[in-house]
Amino acid sequence: MNPTLPVGADYVRILPEIVLSIFGMAIMVLDPLVDEKKSQQLLGGLGLIGTLAGLVSTWIMAQSPGFAFWNMVQVDGFSVFFHVLVIAIALVLILTSYEYMAVQQLRAGEYYGLILFGLVGMCLMSSAVELVLIFISLEISSISTYILAGFRRRSATSSESSLKYFLLGSFATAFFLYGVAMMFGATGSTNIDAISAALNSGKVPLLAYVAMALMFVGLGFKVAAAPFHIWTPDVYEGAPAPVVGFMSTAPKAAAFAVLLRIIFEANAPGRFWLIWLSAVLSMTLGNVAALVQDNVKRLLAYSSIAHAGYILVAFAAKPELGAPAVMFYTAAYAAMNVGAFAVVSHLANENERYVTLENYAGLGRSSPILAGTLTIFLISLIGIPITGGFFAKFYVFSAALQSNLVWLTIIGVINSAIGAYYYLKIIVVMYMREAREEVPVLPIPLALRAALALTLAATVYLGVVPGRMLTFVQQSAQQLLQAEHTSAREQVGNAAVPRATQ
């Protein structure tokens, strides 16, 4: 026996994860050493540098595509895309949290550390091609999010949110793990390429359908798709507003990356009706329930369920059309939703006092900048042209139409129309209604300006010149789908025999 050791290239392919964990640990170590008053700026700044370093190391990682650690991790356009996406979301989150944490009088240390640790999990979820590793990184990302949700310790709703998320989330993870075990029983491997080869080589065992359904339950919970969405409004209502913007986009994007790998790369059996049903339920339940909300955070929570439904529509489409549409949608949704929550968290003020729709009355006059930015994000969430939301919806529905999913497309378009109502309601309240009580609007600090500028730029960029992004997602989706045919064959042998014993 002569165990092979990992070489340098292996480490380069997980460089972003290494860099982010180092920064996370540095923050944890520095936390007790620095003065409490300065800790906010210092540790937040360190977190910000950490995410920037993460982006740089993603670029370095992208230069050496391939497999690492014995087919555990795969670096390709697909994983680079999701690395950049989740790290960018975290960057905006840290910029937003700067002011928020000070206003809420929360201690900073663990907060920024947990964001970076959660990022490691999410990044790994997008590059892992081994179900065991996917499970562990899913847990890293989930546990960090559970704790971040409960960070407003003085508020009972925040603790409730954290506990609810934790209990239901662990339950959902158990489903995923059970599915992984079943998949191993059905195909004899936990490597996605090997599973793909086994499932495509003739008769699909009955057990694989059970495994697929169980894994879909687990991941469906993470992306808040109906009928696994019950937790969403309560958790989003209680969690700190910037964190909601983060957890409605980044862990979701990572979970969608895993779904893309499992569903499209492994060509999962019996997925069609499962996804069809879940997409229709998510869109309809999310949009209809959002109509009657008067808390903005709850409203956006239901809207995020509806958007998960739109993304699932693309999963029902043909792989070569659906995969790029999913990737484009997650990026566009991230830009607009994180931006919208940045505005919400600025207005929330101490103890998140002002989060009802009523409090937004007269915002158009008292703070034209905030009202204007929020309007653009809401327009994008509706899906009106010149914003990213329009092209995202357009690609999803055109992918569905080209795959002959006429009914699904019709239901989706009707739902977009319903959705327009409640987004427009916020805009109407901001500009057309007089404020009944005085809602103080704090001056906008520099960090928040940067966060808003970044998200605004991304939203408009994706809406005006989506071409480059589209070519990129199409190329990386191509790589993802080709991997099934090229590498699966050569890897079956490798996966079955441990490299250490060769």
Next chain:
Amino acid sequence: MCTGWYTSDMAPVATTFFFYFLSGLAILSGVLVITRKNPVHSALALILTLLSVAGLYLMLYAPFVAGVQIILYVGGIMVLFLFVIMLVNIERSEREKQFNQQWLPGILAACGLGLLFVLIYVKGKALFSQPVITMPETENTQRVGMMLYSNYMFPFEIASLLLLVAIIGAVVMAKKRI
């Protein structure tokens, strides 16, 4: 051929009798877990359930899984469990109503599970048609170790980050002021 601890003239332990004995014990004590009102009794019954499941693993020639089952569940988690029981008020919980009256979902779930059982009973062989890979018992743990430190090194190492995050979470949640 087989380098296990028993020789060919000894009868293997994996007899049908043991299988039914252990399964029956597991089910019986599992029922006790949910029907006892005193949480201490429930916890003790749970230990028995986990132990009999560990016995089933041994019968399947998976000594490593059986060992992990005993060390992790029976040992670690049960100690934790008993601590929690000591800290909560048992007398009050005994007086409280312990069952929610969700009859309809309960019946539906029971019917679904029953269908699954029938399906497995009828089509059981087809479901798990692949032959089980048998591994010499003495090498089992060794091979798991080899895999953990070679092919599965990365998930094994990254689990440390998971533990770190969990510890931080526990501390954050338990801290008096934040």
